[in-house]
Amino acid sequence: MNEVRIGIIGVGNMGSSHANYLLKGSVDKARLTALLEKDEQRSEVLKGKFPDNVTVFTDRKAFFESGLVDAVIIATPHYDHVEIAKEAFAHGLHVLCEKPAGVYTKQVREMNEAAKKSGKVFSLMYNQRTNPMYQKLRDLIQSGELGEIRRINWIITDWYRSQSYYDSGSWRATWAGEGGGVLINQCPHNLDLWQWMTGMMPKRIRAFCNFGKYRNIEVEDEVTAYAEYENGATAVFITTTGEAPGTNRLEVAGDRGKVVIENGQMDFWRLRVPEPEFNREYKGGFGTPECWKVEVPIVGKETAHPGITQNFVRKIVDGEALLAPGEDGVKGLELSNAMHLSTWLDDWVEFPVNEELYLEHLQKRIKTSTFKESTATVLDVEGTY
Missing domain, CATH: 3.30.360.10 (Dihydrodipicolinate Reductase; domain 2)
Structure with missing residues (x-):
């Protein structure tokens, strides 16, 4: 894989920030291809803000089955992280999740089990x-x-x-x-x-x-x-x-x-x-x-959020060691x-x-x-x- 197509789930403050640096080309070998926003009013706003080659979805199932993404960045409220990550792994996608990985450790262990089963890359946005x-x-x-x-x-x-x-x-x-x-x-x-x-x-x-x-x-x-x-x-x-x-x-x-x-x-x-x-x-x-x-x-x-995303992409493309692997979300x-x-x-x-x-x-x-x-x-x- 020479390029990783990234979809962002949750396009609020942090999701928008991730989208912006991806659009600017700040992450090598990565391309923003999709956004998932279930609120139709907000999704229309996003369609007007982003170029035509970034598809805005309101339906979660359609997003995951679109074939437009290789990896996702999860930037939703905390309780949603686990189920969305598990669904992404089930669809054969790599996952980069915003902090915290979950609200309680039992959730995060489930995420790591799903990641291991899928064989996909799981990283956390521990940008510091x-x-x-x-x-x-x-x-x-x-x-x-x-x-x-x-x-x-x-x-x-x-x-x-x-x-x-x-x-x-x-x-x-x-x-x-x-x-x-x-x-x-x-x-x-x-x-x-x-x-x-x-x-x-x-x-x-x-x-x-x-x-x-x-x-x-x-x-x-x-x-x-x-x-x-x-x-x-x-x-x-x-x-x-x-x-x-x-x-x-x-x-x-x-x-x-x-x-x-x-x-x-x-x-x-x-x-x-x-x-x-x-x-x-x-x-x-x-x-x-x-x-x-x-x-x-x-x-x-300090390379902050783009730095973690770059490391995530390089792990997928070149096998670089993760700076913030998903397993560390438990600790x-x-x-x-x-x-x-x-x-x-x-x-x-x-x-x-x-x-x-x-x-x-x-x-x-x-x-x-x-x-x-x-x-x-x-x-x-x-x-x-």
Whole structure:
């Protein structure tokens, strides 16, 4: 295959963004050929915006059976991701799915099973994995340059969202429409990076989610979580959509030094002698290991969404390794599910998370949710499929 014909399902904010960079030719060996938008009024608008060689469908079955696409980008509301992906795999299509892969981990496992059965490529739109700064931190951690990880702190409170943002669609910030708040909408990238860079998942977590603390919503808009790892390392994760000005500060400490990423800059303080060795040999009473501030070369630029799509296409055409394979969708989502469940149970949650217990508690909240699909007003904001 020398070219991948791509169809986009869900042509709202993100779907339109994907369509635009594909039309501009930003992704080599890829061509936009189809859009799926089930709302007829919006589909007519799309027909006027896109060239004639991009077919706009309103019927899902017709889209999948058209023979016009080799791969799809799924950019619909979260709950739709799984069934659409499974249908695409059943039609022999490759799938690139927007974050989060699903609302709960059991869903994502089903997606991966369908992908494996189909033999098609399954990737996720974890575009922040293309950031060379996070790539470098991952390298420093997994190569052992930082030594054994002892502590991780991430304050990520610059996800500010106003009440008018939440009011722009009845599905937003509801258990039935979105499946959660800041953890499922804004923070999937951070939760993914957390586990991807370290290569570790916690053994247990204790979280405190506040639901509708700053906004008139039914889901979480503030979270503080504390996690523990098998090797004794700890992590603290703090996020909110109700704080201004916000902070984005990631600090990772190992027994050979510390890295801080903040304000688009990485600072690396390297110990000349690993702390355990210094502690074992030093006999001078007060004292600390000699520390050097090291200039770390950051090579490349963040390619974001087009970069993930390019990697997806190259996997299909040339067999390039995926930067964000579908299997990884479970890990970051499991952190999110664990934080919800810990709050609902008012207790520690062990990993792997009890998926059935999580789903049981989620279903209780879905039943009392204010969102009803029949009265959805998502069209103007996110589009439908």
